[in-house]
Amino acid sequence: MLGRLPGLSGSRQGDVGERMLNAVATQSLRQLFSQAGGLEVEIRCSPPSKLLQGTIDSFKMHGHDLVIRREFYTAEMTFETDTVAIDMGALLAGKIRLKQPTQAIAHVVLTEEAINRAFEAELVKPRLSNLENPELTALSGGEPVTFRDVNVTLLPQQRVVVAAVTDLPNRDNVPLCLQATLEVQKRRRLTFTNAEADVASMPESVRPLSKLLSNALLEVLNGMVDLDRFDLDGITLRLNRLETQGQNLVFSGYAQVEHFPGMM
Numbered sequence: 001m002l003g004r005l006p007g008l009s010g011s012r013q014g015d016v017g018e019r020m021l022n023a024v025a026t027q028s029l030r031q032l033f034s035q036a037g038g039l040e041v042e043i044r045c046s047p048p049s050k051l052l053q054g055t056i057d058s059f060k061m062h063g064h065d066l067v068i069r070r071e072f073y074t075a076e077m078t079f080e081t082d083t084v085a086i087d088m089g090a091l092l093a094g095k096i097r098l099k100q101p102t103q104a105i106a107h108v109v110l111t112e113e114a115i116n117r118a119f120e121a122e123l124v125k126p127r128l129s130n131l132e133n134p135e136l137t138a139l140s141g142g143e144p145v146t147f148r149d150v151n152v153t154l155l156p157q158q159r160v161v162v163a164a165v166t167d168l169p170n171r172d173n174v175p176l177c178l179q180a181t182l183e184v185q186k187r188r189r190l191t192f193t194n195a196e197a198d199v200a201s202m203p204e205s206v207r208p209l210s211k212l213l214s215n216a217l218l219e220v221l222n223g224m225v226d227l228d229r230f231d232l233d234g235i236t237l238r239l240n241r242l243e244t245q246g247q248n249l250v251f252s253g254y255a256q257v258e259h260f261p262g263m264m
Contacts, residue, residue: 018043018051021086024096029061031261032232037065054088054099068232071121073114075248079104079235079255096260106237106255112154112247119150127224135216139209140168147176147217154244158182161198164217171209175202178214187238187253190225192218234259 026041033039042060045051060080067073081104090097118124130144137143145166153161164176177199180192195218197211227237239253 018045018048021051021056021091021096024091024094025059025061025260028096028260029063032235033063033066033068034070035065035067036063039063039066052088054086056084056086058082059084059104069123071123072118073111074108075111075114076107076109078107079257081105081257098257098259101256101258104255104257106251106253108237108251110249110251112152112249115152115154115249116150119152124224128220131220133216133219135219136213139212139216141170143169145213145216147220154247154249155179156244158242158244160192160244162192162217162221166213168209171206174206174210174213176210176214176217177202178218180218182242182244182249184239184242187240188227190242191222233261235261 022041022043025043026039029041030036030039040062042062043056044058044060045056050056058081060078062076062078063074064076065073066077081102084102085099087097087099119128128148128150129146131146132144136145139145145168147164147166150162150164153163155161158181159179160182161177161179166174166176168174178192178195178197180195183191183193185191195215197214199207199210199214202210227239234257236256236258237253238256239251241252243250
């Protein structure tokens with residue numbers, strides 16, 4: 001154990017343990033991301049010798065320019081825990097093992113550009129393609145419908161504009177547009193509420209069809225964004241609130257940390 005390292009005082013041993021924990025935690029957390037522009041880990045433990053008993057006051061991770069599953073881009077992500085108990089034996093073996101699950105305050109920032117890029121991800125496109133929802137096939141003569149060129153524009157006060165295009169058997173490039181408010185539902189789902197089809201700038205001949213298709217797109221989107229589909233290894237994210245800030249979408253909530261990535 002660290003308590004038996006020769007020639008080091010308890011405080012010094014705590015410093016060594018803190019650096020070791022920092023290095024192991026950084027290496028472990030990098031496994032969550034396909035890419036990381038920057039990843040910082042901060043361990044707070046006062047006095048440092050407290051670490052010898054396997055207790056730290058708080059653990060904080062801050063990352064920027066992160067990529068999850070090779071396709072989902074995150075501008076910023078921060079987790080910060082309260083007191084955490086860890087297995088010191090595992091730390092000496094180069095692993096971090098929690099003695100019990102812990103919660104962390106979570107802060108996530110997505111850019112408008114990253115949100116729109118996500119609609120082209122291989123995990124997302126199938127959920128917008130070849131749809132056979134009755135409300136869609138009723139407009140397409142029974143043929144599957146695909147939404148493409150989906151684009152989200154962030155507005156103040158959690159409002160968004162969603163635009164897209166679709167093709168029907170008798171008409172190509174039908175434009176769709178709606179405005180809605182983004183809300184958090186049950187801490188894990190994003191929903192588009194208070195929605196209105198925005199067809200004022202479209203030719204009159206396409207407005208009724210566009211309005212119907214825009215409402216159908218809304219139903220599809222409301223069934224898509226479930227955070228459980230994007231859980232990180234050992235970390236479950238839950239949201240309390242969201243806010244649009246310029247071209248950023250900012251989430252705050254908490255993360256349930258069951259284990260460190262790759263440390264089962």
